[in-house]
Amino acid sequence: MWIACLGCTPSMDGVDASTDGGTDAPAIDAGPPLRVASVVDLGFFPLPSDTTVGRDGVSSGAIGGAILWTFGDTFVTDSATTVDMSNVVTATGGWSTAASPLMLEQPVDSHGIPSQMVPYTAPELAQNRMDATNGWALWPGAVIDTGGSEALLLFQRIQRMNGSGFVGVGLGTAHIAPHATVATRDPNDLFSRSVGSSDPLYGTGGVSVIGDTVYWFACDSLVCRLARTPRAHAGERDAFEFYDGSAWVSDIAAAAIVIRGVVSEVSVSYNAHLGRYLAVSSQLGTDSVVLRTAPAIEGPWPTSGLTIMPSDGGILAATDGRDYLAKEHPALSSSDGREIVISYSRPLGNFRGEVHLARITLE
Secondary structure, three states: OOOEEHHHOOOOOOOOOOOOOOOOOOOOOOOOOOEEEEEEEEEEOOOOOOOEEEEOOOEEEEEOOEEEEEEOOEEEOOOOOOOOOOOEEOOEEEEEOOOOOOOOEOOEOOOOOEOOOOOOOHHHHHHHHHHHHHOEEEEEEEEEOOOOOOEEEEEEEEEEEOOOEEEEEEEEEEEEOOOOOOOEEOOOOOEEOOOOOOOOOOOOOOEEEEOOEEEEEEEEOOEEEEEEEEHHHOOOHHHOEEEOOOOEEOOHHHOOEEEEOOOOOOEEEEEOOOOEEEEEEEOOOOOOEEEEEEOOOOOOOOOOOEEEOHHHOOOOOOOOOOOEEEEEOHHHOOOOOOEEEEEEEEEEEOOEEEEEEEEEEEO
16 A cells, blocks of 8 residues: 655646646645555456457447447557458447456457447548558547437547658547447548648547536647537537636637646546546656546646656556556446546557556545
């Protein structure tokens, strides 16, 4: 067992942990000290087959009494996939129960290849088969129960650049039934960075479902903005409102920065044990996980927080690169909020990687 204290954690280099980084920033309500009693590694998600060698980037959502886990790139061995003849399936999923989250239902074909959960369009598929290094990836994200028979599945459209870079150009939606392996893709992006539009891609920075409201984060260049929709209308662009720093407005251009210091994605939940909102994210340039709290989901949020490092136990360091994409999965956390379950991606080198779960017990 080990003890950590928010007041004992240094701020990020060059950033004042007592403000949101702005010259006119409000004073941060730090709340009671945030302390962690223990962190326990729960293991990693098993790969679908011996043909697959690594995966990353998990999100989740509950529907129909089951949990859908969505994974980003799932790499295969030397043989090409049956999807687009490349060596990666860019959107896969597995179903489990909350009681046994790592026991995944994840069927594969006769070659050991899982389904491409978000189908490619014909032009995307043609480009991947012609030149996958300059093709498309469809990275799945949050799963939202909107009250219907199918869940709303978010995914990011990624354009690859010469195999050494990529850019997110759109946030799309699809619908998936309980225990299905392939979703039905909606024809249009919810948010797009195509010609004529420069919308932030709300939802790619994280999604929080709190009561009947869905909160959408857009995170770029270490800062995040916030939008919201009614849960029943989560996939409707006209239902969005954006937080301008003091009120919710319809103008996307008025959205203010609410969180700083987030690498690419953050999870936020209301934690009953703390009586505050709890944010979980990875720390830039390290294998560490950062916890911070605020009195409201809009903030004000501190720029730093309690840092959980591999040396503290319970978090495993990467063997190649750094751990990334840490987030909480509220469906696995205790009802009183004292125990939360997080995930993170752990690179192992040469297109190998694991997605781990860890249980954090708060004091």
